[in-house]
Amino acid sequence: MTQVAFHFNAPDKLAYVCRLVRKATRQDARVTVTGDADTLLRLDRQLWALAPSDFVGHCLGDADEEILRASPTVLVQDPRTSPNRDVLVNLGNVLPEGFAQYARVVEVVSQADEDDRKRARERWRSYAALGYDIVRHDLVLKESAG
Numbered sequence: 542m543t544q545v546a547f548h549f550n551a552p553d554k555l556a557y558v559c560r561l562v563r564k565a566t567r568q569d570a571r572v573t574v575t576g577d578a579d580t581l582l583r584l585d586r587q588l589w590a591l592a593p594s595d596f597v598g599h600c601l602g603d604a605d606e607e608i609l610r611a612s613p614t615v616l617v618q619d620p621r622t623s624p625n626r627d628v629l630v631n632l633g634n635v636l637p638e639g640f641a642q643y644a645r646v647v648e649v650v651s652q653a654d655e656d657d658r659k660r661a662r663e664r665w666r667s668y669a670a671l672g673y674d675i676v677r678h679d680l681v682l683k684e685s686a687g
Contacts, residue, residue: 544645545668546676547661550652555584557680558630558649562588563597566613571625573643574616576632581616584632588614634660636667652681 551557558574565572574584581601588597600608602617609615615623621639629643640646648664651657668675 543641543643543673544676545648545673546645546678547648547650547665548678548680549650549661550679550681551649552652552680554632554649554651554657555580555587558584558632559587559591559595559597561630561647561649562599562614563591563595565628566597570613570627572614572628572630573620573623573625574614574630574632575618575620575637576616578618580632581618585616631664636664 548557548561562572562574574581576584585599585601588599591597597614598612599614599616600612602609602615602619602622604612604615610624613625615625617623619639620629620637621642626642627644629637629640629646631637631640631646631648637646648661650661665675
C-alpha cells in the first residue's frame with residue numbers, strides 16, 4: 542500500500558520541495574511532482590536556479606518521451622502520465638489522480654497559508670477515509686530539534 546506523509550509548516554513550499562526532491566533523487570528515487578501549471582513552472586525555475594552542486598535533473602510533463610523517461614524528476618499536472626513511480630509530491634489542492642500507483646506520496650503544507658492548511662486537512666481526511674495510515678512530519682519541530 543502507498544505510504545502517505547504530510548510535511549507540515551513549510552515556510553516556503555517550493556524551496557522545501559527543491560530540497561526534498563534533491564534528497565530523494567540522491568537516494569536514487571524517481572520523483573513526480575504534481576500541481577497546477579503555474580506552480581510547476583515556478584518550481585521548474587527554482588530547480589534550475591539551484592547551485593550546480595545541488596542540481597536536480599528534471600523536466601516538465603510536456604517534454605519528449607525520451608527526456609521524460611531519462612529524468613529522475615518529472616513535473617506534471619496529471620501524475621498518471623509520469624513514468625516515475627517511486628515518490629509523488631503533491632502541490633495541488635486535491636488528492637492527485639492515480640496516487641495509489643506510487644510507492645510514496647508526500648503532501649507539503651504551508652506554514653502560514655490558512656487556505657492551504659484547510660485543504661491539507663481535507664486531503665488528510667480523504668486519505669484516512671480510504672484506509673491509509675498517515676505519517677506526520679512537523680517541519681517547525683524538526684528545525685527546533687536540529
